[in-house]
Amino acid sequence: MPTSAIDGKDTAAIQTAREGVVVCDRSEWGIIRVADDDRLRFLHNQSTNDFQRLKPGEGCDTVMVTSTARTIDLVTGYVLDDAVFLLVSPGRRHFLLQWLDRYIFFTDKVQLTDITEDTGTFSLIGPGSDAMIEKLGAGSLIGQPYGSHILVDGLRVAVGSGLALPGYTLIFPIAQKQKIWEQILEYGGLELSDRGWEMLRILQGRPxxxxxxxxxxxxxxxxxxxxxxxxxxxxxxxxxxxxxxxxxxxxxxxxxxxxxxxxxxxxxxxxxxxxxxxxxxxxxxxxxxxxxxxxxxxxxxxxxxxxxxxxxxxxxxxxxxxxxxx
CATH class of the missing domain: 2.40.30.160 (Elongation Factor Tu (Ef-tu); domain 3)
Known part of the structure; x- marks a missing residue:
């Protein structure tokens, strides 16, 4: 159904995303943890991007596709020292867990874990996000390639807003969610609602x-x-x-x-x-x-x-x- 008429908050948030910084709660998106020795080779074989070139602290977007190359989901992968976090679309994590599990063979050393319920995810969107992550202690990421990420006091900060606007994605234990949210608002971030995200997603062309x-x-x-x-x-x-x-x-x-x-x-x-x-x-x-x-x-x-x-x-x-x- 077409989205209903927008309100003043959405209008202000869209404008701020272009000129300042907004924060969007993406905790409803799924996070799948892929671990064990064959994790990079496995993801390399199951999706469109080159995971085997990535080192810890790097990341990329990739597409999960069927055997006839039909699209399933656009996923962002973050390579850690001992695992890979996959940020997947809302409502897609159960399907992708089962789909990926089908391709793990007896000799493969791969473990899949759904950590969505234990994890919070925010996106900072807009040109003002650089100043925001400096305040959060992650200023060393400014100017780094898309998908680059570091851990600061339990908060993983990654380059990329999820849209074609400048920004960062924050991943953290769910217990820290309220504290981090309040901190971002205190630093001047404006809340972007789910409806605001959907509006920006369509304007930007994120499928x-x-x-x-x-x-x-x-x-x-x-x-x-x-x-x-x-x-x-x-x-x-x-x-x-x-x-x-x-x-x-x-x-x-x-x-x-x-x-x-x-x-x-x-x-x-x-x-x-x-x-x-x-x-x-x-x-x-x-x-x-x-x-x-x-x-x-x-x-x-x-x-x-x-x-x-x-x-x-x-x-x-x-x-x-x-x-x-x-």
Whole structure:
């Protein structure tokens, strides 16, 4: 269903995310701990990115895909000294635990643990987040590559907000949650509600399971090229992705669509009488109506005028995704 009309708090938070710093509670997202000797090799073989190049203190985004390269979830992995933390989408952790467990063979030294209930996760979003993490004692991360992380008094601070906006992700024992939240608000962070996050997610173009990440789409169509290693060798779905890249076979892409009115997700996108795609997400924003949708590559890109159901729309770029290898 389309998101209901936004309120003043959401409007203020969206503005602050662009100019200052907001904090979003992402503790409903899942955290899976992957441990034992074969953890990096195992994750390397089960997802699109190159885990075996990562050292403790580093991290990356990766996509879990089916054997035919259909998308399951966009996951962030943080490599620790003795484990890897996987930050997975809300409502996805039980499925992913079972899915990953199916690929652990008798000789594999891999242990999977769901630590979501024992863990809190916040994201600091916006250009003011550098000053915030300095106050939290993690200033050494400023300027470090995406996914870099350090532990400060039990608080793990990682580079990356979860969106294409500057920021950091904080992971900590659940017992510290209230204290850290109050500290961030005291330092000047403004709360971003779940609805505010969803609005930003759509404006930024971060794909979500069951909407943009489904059995209908592969990571290259989604625009998650930065999560794919084309050099690492065999992994689940690798043959399909390599073939799509080699033969330029990406038939549709995820785009932003500026809309004239609210539209239900799943609405067909057309140009004249021709069906060219489908809307996957919609939100009202401080600047009007906005959606995400897949559009056939031959139809065009930025600036394309489309009909989404009965509503006029214009295709625009979204910063979280790209349509070629970076």
């Amino acid at each position: 979500a399971p069951d909407l943009e990440l489904t059995d209908d789409y592969n990571p290259l169509e989604v625009g998650l090229w930065q999560t794919v290693s084309f050099n690492k060798g065999c992994y689940i779905g690798q043959e399909t992705i390599a073939r799509l890249n080699t033969y330029k076979g990406v038939k549709q892409y995820l785009w932003g669509i500026r809309l004239n009115a609210p539209v239900e997700p799943e609405t067909i996108i057309t140009i004249g009488d021709e069906k060219v795609g489908k809307l996957t997400s919609y939100t009202e924003t401080p600047d009007g109506h906005f959606g995400l949708g897949y559009i056939r590559s031959k139809a065009g890109g930025v600036g394309l005028k489309v009909q989404v159901g009965e509503t006029a729309g214009e295709v625009v770029s979204i910063p979280f995704v790209s349509h070629e290898y970076p």
